[in-house]
Amino acid sequence: MTRERYQPVALNIDATRQRWSQNPAFRKAYAALADEFETLAELVRARQQAMMTQADVAASMGIAQASVARLESSAGSRKHAPSIATLRRYAEAVGCALVITLAPAAQSKSKGW
Incomplete structure (x- = not known):
C-alpha cells in the first residue's frame, strides 16, 4: 500500500x-x-513583552501550562471565561497590574480590559 505524503494546507x-x-x-x-x-490579545502581548513562555507563566501562577493556553484562547467561551482573580494573577505573573476601565457605551468600542 502506498502512503500519501502529508501536504499541509497553507x-x-x-x-x-x-x-x-x-x-x-x-x-x-x-x-x-x-x-x-x-x-x-493583550494577555499574549503582555506575556511576550515579559519574554515568558506559557510554561513560565503557569509556573509563576502555580497552574498547568495547559490552563494558561486555555486562558489565552478562551474568546467567547462561557465555560472557560476567566475570573477577575485569575486575570489579576496572570497580570502579576507577567509583571503587570490588572486595570479595568468602564467607559460610556459610545466610547467603549474595542477598549477591552
Whole structure:
C-alpha cells in the first residue's frame, strides 16, 4: 500500500479574515466578541513583552501550562471565561497590574480590559 505524503494546507490568516468579513453573519459574530479578542490579545502581548513562555507563566501562577493556553484562547467561551482573580494573577505573573476601565457605551468600542 502506498502512503500519501502529508501536504499541509497553507493558511493565510489575513486573507481568510478578509474573505470571511464579506459575510454579514461573520461580521456580526466577530463584533460581538471584539472585546474578548482584544483582551486575550493583550494577555499574549503582555506575556511576550515579559519574554515568558506559557510554561513560565503557569509556573509563576502555580497552574498547568495547559490552563494558561486555555486562558489565552478562551474568546467567547462561557465555560472557560476567566475570573477577575485569575486575570489579576496572570497580570502579576507577567509583571503587570490588572486595570479595568468602564467607559460610556459610545466610547467603549474595542477598549477591552
